[in-house]
Amino acid sequence: MAEVFETDEHAYRACILYEVKHSRSVETAFKRMKKVKPNVEYSDFAYWYHRFSNGHHNLHHDRSTDPKPLGLSDMPTHVMERIVENLGLVDKLSTRKVCKSLRTVIDNQTSKFGRVDLAICEKYCEIHYENLKIIYFAKENGNYLLKTPRKSILLKGDYSLVAIREFASVITHPKWIFKQVVISANCDQKNEHKSVLFLNSLLSNHKFHVEKLRIDGRTFEPLATLLPLFEADRLYPRLISPLDDTQENLFEVIVEMNQWKNAARICIERVSNEFPIEVLFCARGEIEVYDFKLTESRLVKIRDILFKAPAFERFKFCDRKYDNREELSVLTDRVMGAHSAYDPHTKIYRIEDSKDYIQIFIEGVKKNALRIQRIRS
Amino acid sequence: MSVENAPVVDVDEAAIPVEKKMYYRFESNDKKEFRVSELAIQQSETLNRLVEAMGYTSEDVENKPAIAIENIDGKTLKLVFQWCEHHKGEAIPVDDGSVPKIVEIPEFDAKLMDIDNGLLFKLIWAADYLNIVQLLNVSCKKVANMAQGKTPAQLRRVYLLPSDEEDEAAKRAAQEAQDPRAREVEEEFEERKRQGGNSFF
Numbered sequence: 001m002a003e004v005f006e007t008d009e010h011a012y013r014a015c016i017l018y019e020v021k022h023s024r025s026v027e028t029a030f031k032r033m034k035k036v037k038p039n040v041e042y043s044d045f046a047y048w049y050h051r052f053s054n055g056h057h058n059l060h061h062d063r064s065t066d067p068k069p070l071g072l073s074d075m076p077t078h079v080m081e082r083i084v085e086n087l088g089l090v091d092k093l094s095t096r097k098v099c100k101s102l103r104t105v106i107d108n109q110t111s112k113f114g115r116v117d118l119a120i121c122e123k124y125c126e127i128h129y130e131n132l133k134i135i136y137f138a139k140e141n142g143n144y145l146l147k148t149p150r151k152s153i154l155l156k157g158d159y160s161l162v163a164i165r166e167f168a169s170v171i172t173h174p175k176w177i178f179k180q181v182v183i184s185a186n187c188d189q190k191n192e193h194k195s196v197l198f199l200n201s202l203l204s205n206h207k208f209h210v211e212k213l214r215i216d217g218r219t220f221e222p223l224a225t226l227l228p229l230f231e232a233d234r235l236y237p238r239l240i241s242p243l244d245d246t247q248e249n250l251f252e253v254i255v256e257m258n259q260w261k262n263a264a265r266i267c268i269e270r271v272s273n274e275f276p277i278e279v280l281f282c283a284r285g286e287i288e289v290y291d292f293k294l295t296e297s298r299l300v301k302i303r304d305i306l307f308k309a310p311a312f313e314r315f316k317f318c319d320r321k322y323d324n325r326e327e328l329s330v331l332t333d334r335v336m337g338a339h340s341a342y343d344p345h346t347k348i349y350r351i352e353d354s355k356d357y358i359q360i361f362i363e364g365v366k367k368n369a370l371r372i373q374r375i376r377s
Numbered sequence: 378m379s380v381e382n383a384p385v386v387d388v389d390e391a392a393i394p395v396e397k398k399m400y401y402r403f404e405s406n407d408k409k410e411f412r413v414s415e416l417a418i419q420q421s422e423t424l425n426r427l428v429e430a431m432g433y434t435s436e437d438v439e440n441k442p443a444i445a446i447e448n449i450d451g452k453t454l455k456l457v458f459q460w461c462e463h464h465k466g467e468a469i470p471v472d473d474g475s476v477p478k479i480v481e482i483p484e485f486d487a488k489l490m491d492i493d494n495g496l497l498f499k500l501i502w503a504a505d506y507l508n509i510v511q512l513l514n515v516s517c518k519k520v521a522n523m524a525q526g527k528t529p530a531q532l533r534r535v536y537l538l539p540s541d542e543e544d545e546a547a548k549r550a551a552q553e554a555q556d557p558r559a560r561e562v563e564e565e566f567e568e569r570k571r572q573g574g575n576s577f578f
Binding site: 025026041043046047050051069070071072073074075076078079082083084085086087088091094095097098099101102109110111112113150 | 495496498501505517526
């Protein structure tokens with residue numbers, strides 16, 4: 001049956017006419033046609049549907065004799081701009097490959113998009129442009145397999161270099177702004193080093209402002225190398241563990257960067273038990289740590305080092321595995337109460353020679369989160 | 378009376394204030410006449426300014442010839458006025474400059490724009506010409522939605538756009554058609570190059 005529609009154009013048109021005569025909507029009729037002629041093009045279907053709807057029932061009509069219909073290229077430039085204003089990142093990337101005139105319109109338009117991700121892994125790289133996923137798989141003989149939702153093609157080249165170059169070409173677009181950038185290297189140190197250097201060489205002449213930034217890897221090298229290129233309101237660093245001397249030195253470089261100090265908020269998923277928390281204390285914005293063991297020794301460091309840090313504004317530590325510890329409120333009162341500056345009733349810690357003070361809050365359903373906030377006079 | 382001669386939307390007379398009862402008459406370039414309410418006309422900045430400048434009375438709109446809209450055909454104008462009547466009295470949106478735009482297509486508009494691409498582009502062209510901001514917004518959104526999930530080759534078919542190569546070829550052909558000497562000159566140049574000549578002149 002389906003073959004008839006593939007080979008006999010008139011049978012296909014007659015079928016559309018039948019749908020029109022039965023007053024089926026264009027969507028329903030198209031869905032029904034798609035079942036018997038899967039490769040039917042909507043534009044062609046819609047042409048015949050509307051022609052028949054308008055009372056022109058000739059099945060032998062020759063479309064080429066129609067006056068040339070208006071197309072996108074007949075629109076004034078400001079209308080083309082208006083149309084492409086509605087496109088998201090994925091459709092803009094596709095539409096700019098259609099022709100030069102659309103590319104020019106798209107490239108001249110300032111646009112703000114959502115999230116772009118680059119993940120460099122051992123045998124593949126993954127790029128996410130908002131909700132589109134593209135994967136570059138390493139293959140033998142210097143080839144790679146490009147996999148998108150629409151196609152899989154084997155191509156020549158190094159999978160990671162091609163992916164990094166593609167990602168860089170999008171985020172360095174001079175008129176495009178991204179809310180969130182994620183770069184992660186989940187490969188061995190040698191590959192991580194090579195990839196980070198290459199990405200840095202492509203991005204180093206640019207400056208990016210993003211709302212949220214996450215750069216992580218097996219080591220601190222990706223963050224230390226790439227962070228200076230960004231200005232981010234929020235940072236999402238992954239703190240590696242264990243921290244050897246090299247990594248500790250690298251992290252000390254990172255926390256001295258303006259990008260770290262000036263971030264409005266730094267959100268850290270987990271800090272290992274061995275991590276020297278005092279290196280976090282030079283941030284000027286808010287720091288939140290979601291998985292953090294609140295031990296007595298750490299509270300002592302918070303009291304003796306953090307409370308004396310002049311730039312400190314707000315820290316929040318959440319101890320999700322608090323089972324083997326005494327109640328956080330009691331522990332806090334005991335450690336902070338060792339100094340006369342602390343009042344356990346108000347949970348206020350007075351700062352010497354200043355009208356500012358530090359307010360301590362015990363929060364969360366399980367009362368396992370410690371929020372410390374500097375209140376300025 | 379043809380369909381186009383009737384008011385494009387049934388009107389609840391009682392619901393319309395007396396001072397808004399005036400209907401203007403417009404004529405498309407294929408001589409189709411439409412009666413459009415004063416309130417609906419306000420959706421079009423161009424037509425609104427025009428009728429304000431004309432200062433017609435109720436008698437004038439009946440006795441004087443219909444206002445001609447020279448470059449829009451009846452089929453397109455019918456859609457335009459149906460849209461204006463349905464959305465009469467609604468506030469005209471102001472562009473906030475954000476890109477990508479967030480535009481919702483209401484059900485009525487979606488049904489109205491369930492038309493072939495040629496007519497849709499005519500509607501966009503008319504909305505732009507008549508400066509009907511929200512109609513332009515929704516029709517542009519409709520065209521943009523057509524791009525969703527399509528490959529560049531599919532988009533060329535949908536938007537009736539040539540590829541860069543086809544575009545170049547068409548430009549060359551147009552140039553040659555304009556100046557037949559151009560091809561001869563080019564061929565002569567190529568021939569001289571093949572013969573090893575350094576300079577054309």
